[in-house]
Amino acid sequence: MPGAPFPVTVGRARWRCFICxxxxxxxxxxxxxxxxxxxxxxxxxxxxxxxxxxxxxxxxxxxxxxxxxxxxxxxxxxxxxxxxxxxxxxxxxxxxxxxxxxxxDNNLVTAEVLTPRLHCPLEPIYYATVDSTNTEAKRLLNAGYRGNFLVVADEQTAGRGRQGKQFYSPRGTGIYMTVVVHHGRRLQDAVSVTTAAGVAVCRAIEELTDKHPQIKWVNDVYIDDKKICGILTEAVVGMESGLAEAMIIGIGANMQTEEFPPDVENAASLDADVSRADMIAAIADHLWEILDDGYESYIDYYRSHSMLLGKAITFIRDGVTTPATAIGIDEIGGLVVRLEDGSVITLRSGEITVRPRCTKKS
Missing domain, CATH: 1.10.10.10 (Winged helix-like DNA-binding domain superfamily/Winged helix DNA-binding domain)
Structure with missing residues (x-):
């Protein structure tokens, strides 16, 4: 091309500017x-x-x-x-x-650190900072991202929990991860995915530490009566099929968080000598195995680790607070409770509080 300061290849095209x-x-x-x-x-x-x-x-x-x-x-x-x-x-x-x-690796959780630790077919996607790993997972799905993947961040600026609550997520001290799987489950089975995630967290903790975790139905993991982990499960639902085409399973755990804001109640850290990358990989591997095997593989474990069974509780459903006693966990993770009138119902969702024991005055 005449006038060019160096050769430019344009193939067969003829470039011509009528002005300059x-x-x-x-x-x-x-x-x-x-x-x-x-x-x-x-x-x-x-x-x-x-x-x-x-x-x-x-x-x-x-x-x-x-x-x-x-x-x-x-x-x-x-x-x-x-x-x-x-x-x-x-x-x-x-x-x-x-x-x-x-x-x-200085306790890093980058994709390069996670990949050799993962034994399940989840692709790790790392962010130094993100508003919410669940929100980012949705953005990736909306952008056409396919397959099963794992979103991990060092920090969340707007971490989310159930009932619109925030999850405190300071840099480098916790686990902030979201697993996205395409299992084609019914929407009503979402509670079973949440219980599966709770079991995965507990199994990973028991595998890597000497701690003894318990599960507060439906989505919190406790150690010594202090919350160390929360789980938020969401779904992308097909309009025609009515199935959850993608399950978005968010898991947030306090690993070495030393101080919490005043509005964060009854929280603690795992405080164990284990890397965040090892814990993330163990949780992801256990969760994948459980989802692949089905309810029967974990429901007995879930029951044995429940911190509610036999206790007096209150539950909030549709804005109404009701006293009850937790008496069981059904086959797909629902909480079976006995009301004060003696009737028995099964909860699939709701906010649960353990009622304090009454002490008799002498």
């Missing part, structure tokens, strides 16, 4: 430059992930030249990748004549 040739050339040059920048960004991200993967897989030092040779990049690129990984929080030691060695 240079403008047409400038457009093509800018377009080419933009494509090159985009390819460069993708290559840098790919190289960084590859460097991290190789360091994670080696207990020994790996020289910068070996990394460069195996990845097909320059040593300068390797150095930049290592610097970026350090800035993100990865502990990487550099020693002359030896190279680089991975020392630890």
């Amino acid at each position: 040739k240079n403008k047409s050339v400038a457009f093509i040059v800018l377009y080419k430059k933009k494509c090159e920048e985009t390819r460069g960004d993708r290559m840098r991200v790919k190289s960084k992930s590859a460097v991290l993967h190789m360091l994670l897989g080696s207990p020994n030092y790996i020289s910068g030249q070996e990394l460069a040779n195996r990845l097909g990049v320059s040593r300068q690129t390797v150095g930049k990748c290592v610097q970026q990984l350090r800035e993100e929080g990865y502990k990487i030691e550099a020693t002359q004549r030896l190279g680089y060695k991975f020392l630890g």
Whole structure:
């Protein structure tokens, strides 16, 4: 193309500007430059992930030249990748004549850290900060994201719980995760998904710590009568099928949160020597296994870990507060209660409070 400062390939197309040739050339040059920048960004991200993967897989030092040779990049690129990984929080030691060695992930929950820990087919998607992992999961679904995936964040600025409550989600001290699965369940079965999530959390805690969790129907996990985890289950429902095409299972757990706002009552942290990444992976794996196996695989476990059975409670349903006694859990996770008139009903939703024991005066 005449007048271009360097050759520009346009295939068979004939570019002609009736006003100014240079403008047409400038457009093509800018377009080419933009494509090159985009390819460069993708290559840098790919190289960084590859460097991290190789360091994670080696207990020994790996020289910068070996990394460069195996990845097909320059040593300068390797150095930049290592610097970026350090800035993100990865502990990487550099020693002359030896190279680089991975020392630890600093309790990170990035996709690169989670992927080798997960044994279920969930794709981890990481955010440093997000308003709500459930809300972000919905955005991904609305944008056409398909498959089963796991949204994880270091911090939530508008974490959500049931009944419109907020979930306090400070940076780096808790687990903020949402599992999205496409199981085609009936909407009325959503309570069973919530109970399954509660069981998954308890099993993960028992597997990785010496703690003894209990479940407060339907969606809270307690340790020593203090809430450490909440679960919020939502669904994307097909208009024609009436089925929950996607279940959105949000799980928030306090791991090392030391201080809570005044409006957060009866909360505590797990406070155990276990990484957030290990706990997230264990919860996701147990949840996937439970959902795949069905109700029978976990309902007895749920009953044995209930902190309500045999206790006097009140439940709020449709704005009405009713006293009752919790007497059982049915086959799909509903709470069976006996009312004061002796009648028995099963709750599928509602807010539950344990009534304090009455003490007799002497």
